[in-house]
Amino acid sequence: MSKITGKTETIENVESPTFEPSKPVEQVRAVADQSVEQSKEIFSKLSSDAEMAQTAVESTFEMARTTSKVLAKTIAALQANAETGFTHLEALVVAV
Numbered sequence: 001m002s003k004i005t006g007k008t009e010t011i012e013n014v015e016s017p018t019f020e021p022s023k024p025v026e027q028v029r030a031v032a033d034q035s036v037e038q039s040k041e042i043f044s045k046l047s048s049d050a051e052m053a054q055t056a057v058e059s060t061f062e063m064a065r066t067t068s069k070v071l072a073k074t075i076a077a078l079q080a081n082a083e084t085g086f087t088h089l090e091a092l093v094v095a096v
Helices: 021-096
Strands: none
Touching: none
């Protein structure tokens, strides 16, 4: 390691900035407040989206339930028509 030789100067009348403890506290508080506000906004949006999803799921299940009831009635009607048709066909075959 080499040393620098030569003239050294002394700086006089130099003011160093003073540390104000309130500034970092204010900055931390501002960041915390901003984080809380962002969290509230995100939670509100998430809650709203969850409610919309729940409504969509409920609507889908209600539609599926209604459709299954209609389908069951349709199948019952088709079965009754098929039985009636076969009964009529049997009567025609016997008559011939």
